[in-house]
Amino acid sequence: MTRVQQLQLALAGAMLAVAPWIIDGAPYESTMGLVQKIFYFHMPSAWLFLIAALVAGVASARFLFGRAPSADYWAVAAAEMAVVFGIITLVTGPLWARKAWGLWWVWDARLTSSLILWLIFVAYLLLRRFGGPGSDKLGAGMALFGLVNVPFIFVSVNVWRTLHPQTSVVPTLPVEMGAPLWFCLTAFLLLFLALMSMRAGLARQRARIEALYLSEEEA
């Protein structure tokens, strides 16, 4: 673990430890009351889920077309982050929806496309785990396709009416609600950066050991 990673982890841990008090200090939303507070974890994880998916897609494209082997380490790391933050999003979402809409799940564009994107990254990890040789390129193709797919899924489901609040509410939030949100987002972002760079480092070391074994066998 590098110095930066240690610092990021410590900071994220400390921030997440005080987050409950900060969220407790935020005012109640007028119609939803207490359940709305899950928003402070739901939205940061949803954003990081998308960021992770984007990083995985861009890194895969660089791996495939730029022939940069190191891009693959970042792609794997980002894909794992996408699955982790995706599951947080997909668990906190229905918990909130049950209270706010009276339903655990609705087939709205945002929910459906998040679910499918999450499934794509789970499939990616399954492929990387069980695909054997050559699965790095296959996975890169898959991450690329998965990312291009998201807007299509979004449009194809969007014809149904949506219940999910638009992201445009974020800048209009009052300061007392906005401040805890940005606080949580920063904490999640630090955690995300630390975990992703550690995972990419692990992938790099694995590749190096592999290369060492190969050169040993040849010698």
Add this chain to the structure above:
Amino acid sequence: MRQFLRVAWLVVQKDLRVESRSFEVVSTTLFFSVTVVLIFAFGLVREGRPADDVAAAILWIALAFSGTLALGRTFERERQAETLRALLMAPADRPALYVGKLAGMLVLLVLIEAVLVPLIGLLFQAPILRYPWSLAGLLLAGTVGFSAVGTLFAAMLVRARSRDVLLPILLYPMTVPVMIMGVRGTAALFQATPDEPLARFCLAFLVFIDVVFVTLALWTFEPVMTD
């Protein structure tokens, strides 16, 4: 360009000739798709009558299942005979090989649809002759989208371990938009008061998806299939 089309055409010819010697993929896939439809019938028919508005969904699900089977079998044959490696070693454009495999797959799936659609019309009382051209357009556009992704992934999986289970795992999440649009467009044509504008929108969107998928597949086929 002439060279490109010639290579693609040769690959199609090769695939069709191999298939015409045994009809292995056509016959097994066809029988499989019929059994899928029958299983749906056993699950959905109550008191001798099918449930309402299920025909479109069953048609597309049966198509997705049989398509996966056909893709898997076609490329398994290439793998066993080591012919895919031979194809890749040939001094031909990789994208042309892809287009040839895709076209062969399309011929196969259209044959299966030609049996599947009347069967669904018969068993689930779907008005398949009400808008024959729109229905054919939706099916063709959907099949192109499904096979474009399917051919790419099946070709890539040839060298992978546990490819039988990985193909549907990768393929189904990828083809979600094709399935949604195909089912909705077909359901719009089949329902009691048909919604032609919706069907037309779905068709246009499917064509758009096809263009993007085929372009992206042509673009990725080369680096992915190179060692």
